[in-house]
Amino acid sequence: MNPRELIARRVAQELQDGDVVNLGIGMPTMVANYIPSEINITFQSENGFLGLGPVPQAGEEDKDVTNAGGKPVTIIPGGACFDSAFSFLIIRGGHVDVTVLGALEVDEQGNLANWMIPGKIVPGMGGAMDLVVGAKKVIVSMEHLTKKGEPKILKQCQLPLTASKQVNLIVTEMAVIEVTPVGLVLKEIAPGLTAEKVQENTEAKLIISPELKVIEL
């Protein structure tokens, strides 16, 4: 299984029946493909609707229906549309149960950096700062290392933060790590890996859970 699929499948297990969920653009979007059929999730799209559905067939696109990345999507029956102020009322007001976002860096205090690299890429934060502060549960889904093979889970984020101390869970192709008041707890590891191997690839100190187990998909 490719790493991105493994991450998306594992994140999907975190979602519970009835949850309102906002998926970030990119890898987090893949999570929607792996929701068990018996579970009912309502996806929120911060550009202004609830009931985000699958990508339409070619030729079936609606010019007024895209995700927050501008890509064509659908609104499922039972969906609802609203303006941006109401959309962020939903987000900031704690009405989103789970948000899943990518990260450039995340650290042992649950700080997240995912919106800019000074002097290089400054795409802007979009809705990320509001989502991370407002959602009840914040899941970071990302590859464990940078393209250069450097750790992204750090003692302290170096890049400008998206939010301070808001991340609850980190899911990578190597591990599932929970952010707790005492530090990062390694809860699950990918098949074939050891806790030592995950620690070698992580700058922050990992506390190994007494119930450490292998990721089951």
Added chain:
Amino acid sequence: MSKLITLEAATNQIKDGMVLMIGGFIDVGVPNLLIDALVETGKKNLTIIANDTGTPGNGVAKLVENKVASKVIASHIGTNPETGRQLNSGETEVELIPQGTLVERIRAAGAGLGGFLTPTGVGTIAEEGKKKITVQDKEYLLEVPLKADVAIIKAFKADSKGNLRFRRAARNFNPIMATAATFVVAEVEEYLESEWLDPDEVMLPGIFVDAIVKGGE
């Protein structure tokens, strides 16, 4: 009296150096005809307030490419690399604001509020220069209203009173911006000459719309 005006009459309302709000989210719900007409006029030194700066060759991106703005206030510029280039080279001033804060600042201006307190951005560079206020043991940033001289927005249907209906995710910033500008022009897909929108169907009351430009899709 009909609110229908020509594109030329609409762009005549926009003067060099003005603050201009533009509705839309990436390529959805953007007043493209008005933007094209504005580019033609060769206006300069506008401050543009928009969620984003569109995609290359589309919408707000045309204004950026043609250097119509000396300053852009947005939440996200990642879908239009030219804005990032002009930011990094110093050609255009770009102020990035979290999306929920941006829309709420506009709403505050339209709603006659002196500002609002948001938890978004606390502990990040978004808090620079802002007053921090603690309410019930939680820290907030004081955000102030954001208004404009002119707003150009996009709607699905209008009646001769200027009542507007939006469609799907094309609502986004449009109705909010219409409350916070001195002069508001709506580009609409459908104009009802001699009938009215049902009052329950109206998403923005016509009192906020000074002029209407008939567009196509």
